[in-house]
Amino acid sequence: MTKNPKSSFRTNVSGVIRDTVMKVRDRYHPIVWVHFWLTMSRCITGFMMYPYLVVYMTEQLGASVVAAAGAISFPSFLSMFFKLWAGNVSDRFGRRPVLLFVPMLQFLMLTGMMFANEVWHFYVLLTLNGLVFNLYTPAESAQITDVVPEQERTEAFALNNVAINIGATLGPLLGIAAYHFNPTLIFGGEAAVTLLTAALVYFKVPETKPDHVEKPAEQVSKGSVFRGLGSHFPLLLLIVLTVPAFMVEMQMNSTMPLYLKTQFVDYLFIYGTLRTTTGILTVVLQMPVTLWSKKWQAKRVVLVGYSLLVAYSLFYGFTPFFWILVIAEACWTLTDMLLFPRLKQIVSVMADPKVRARYFSLFDISLSVAKMTAPVLGSMVLVQYGGKALFGGLAVLLLLAGVCQVILVSRVLSPDSGKKEQAPEMTG
Template sequence: MTKKSRPSNKENRAGWIRDTVVKVRDRYHPIVWVHFWLTMSSCITGFMLYPYLVIYMTEQLGASAVAAAGAISFPSLISMFFKLWAGNISDRFGRRPVLMMAPMLQFMVLIGMIFANEVWHFYVLLTLNGLSGNLYLPAENAQIADVVSEKQRTEAYALNNVAINIGATLGPLLGIAAYHLNPPLIFCAEAAIALVTATVVYFKIPETLPKEDQDSTGQTKGKVLPGLGAHFPLYLLILFAVPVYMVEMQMNSTMPLYLKTQFVDYLLVYGTLRTVTGILTAVLQMPVTLWSKRWRAERVVMIGYSLLVAYSLFYGFTPFFWLLVIAEFCWTLTDMLLFPRLKQIVSVMADPQVRARYFSLFDISLSVGKMTAPVLGSVVLVQYGGKALFGGLGVLLLLAGVCQVILVSRVLSADRRKKEQTPEMAG
């Protein structure tokens, strides 16, 4: 009688890996995974492009630092007004048409960038590129909320954050290589990904906006903005999030100029710091999200803002490479904890028929950050130096963080009371 052969350790490891992959894949809706891959691809090319636009315009087109930063800020001014009704398009006509139309607009804009030879060309083209993103992102976030339960939304948005940070890991270093080889290659790469995105949406993403929500939205289609009153907490949430995005925009605009004053190989230092951040987030995002799910949102917001204050102080007052790595770790934890939780809070605040509009309006905080941070940051940096720039951001973040914690606590307490009272009212 022959003994039954036992599986080897190698086979056991392979089986465990296979089972783990299947569990992770099945944990999230297929549409969430499609958005994961599309987001990762577009962020790789996006991080190849945006950090080097200021340098491209100053070195290739002879623009001043302020004029080049203005080309990044100006689209945010236009986008801020566009966002007032951009989400309404997805709520009225569905997610799928918007998710196909926006990348096609982006494709045409990026082809135009290849041939742009004046700074004002970039003012126009970056504005159009920003409008395409303002259409796409609220539809994407709303679609994730359409297909994912409330309890799992933080995880789903965290997974999307992993994709963003994989882009942040690979994009800057690829951008350095492309910039030294042939700068227009960066525009070609992002244009190709935009075309791929539109194609994948056409074949892989169905419509997810429920018919009853389409009907409800149609009845209120004349209302571009949700009114004040009950929706006032959303506007406060937007306001207090602006300093966070001001810090993020320093990374993508004035940070290379600041590092240029501190390091000889500033581009290598910048690319390395961004890569460290991306790797840490890509690896730790989901474990940190699953671990912190038991934390109340108020605690997550408090920790996130506190880490950003530390980040600003490190950059402003101790600009040494290894301390900047620690600062990047502070940013990484903020990125992993704060952004997915804020999106989950927005999804809880919004009724289904205005879900995309809420996400679109929340993105105004990003627009204001983009509009103010590059120009103000470059002016403060040139006139007063890095200590004034990052020290000022640290104070602003401290004040905004305290207000945001109080706001989130009150909003979610009201939501919990409402859910507790609903069964009683039904009975």
């Protein structure tokens, strides 16, 4: 009997797909995959909820736009101070207790939102939800650092970035459908995900906190540039220099529609197209770009990342034509894929194993500062001086921050600093 060519072709294709899936699955630690799926599900429901909170409170509860926006901004303000010590909890008590109990507490708060009928209810519940979640994220990053070798951590953090962008792409679309069908389903969906998170942590995630870690004898050498300035000074400087990069992202979520309105008639369509394109590109290209750039030194990744951000700002400020903006979005997408996972890997190298969660919690302050300052300052500059001043000023700020960041990373990861960057190794 002769084989059916079509059947043979399908068998070969399915075999290649199966082998590829197995290789990708085996490439990363099982805990990394658990956090990938949890992050993706959490971000899908999170992006279902947060874009429509203002609409929900104004339409369903009769709140003013200012009061509704305040309910979202207020938790970010408190979280910045909470992050100063949030990471200490999992460094002291372990990763597993935090990863287990935080979702259970969030379930109570999200369930409360389903029955909330006053704006102040949302102030309280959103604030509590945001504060306890700030315990979760540094524990998650610290656990990934615990189980993944240093040379593979950029890939692990990049995989998490893929999960976030899947949520950012699918969440708003699902949120529209849920809001029109029954708005309280949005809160119920996220509450269900918190229970799923707690269940998976209970059954699939062991404790990974290192025990009896010996501190290196010469964590900072005599010739180090940071001598006498405190052991945490490099991290604090890294945080400050990362704020301008996150300010670009915050402009996308705040002033960007207002700026595009001054340039295009169909600005909402253009804004939506640019945002959706960015999310899809990140999901598709994140891991190939990460693997391609894995052999680059950290200072090279930082230099390229900040250079792309400068180009993004200049394109938006001085050549606001649609196809140029598409190129600008490509610059941002590459930055998102290259820079932010590598910065988290740098933080993992800088941190002593005893304070990993604390370092990740402190590093997150850079995003909190950007959330607090960028929308207000950006809107003020845009209204008073226009888009050229806004994006031109961002370009200058990013150029200065990028030069300083390259110098910082070079010295932090130099042999004299005691934090030498390891040569990457390919696995799997």
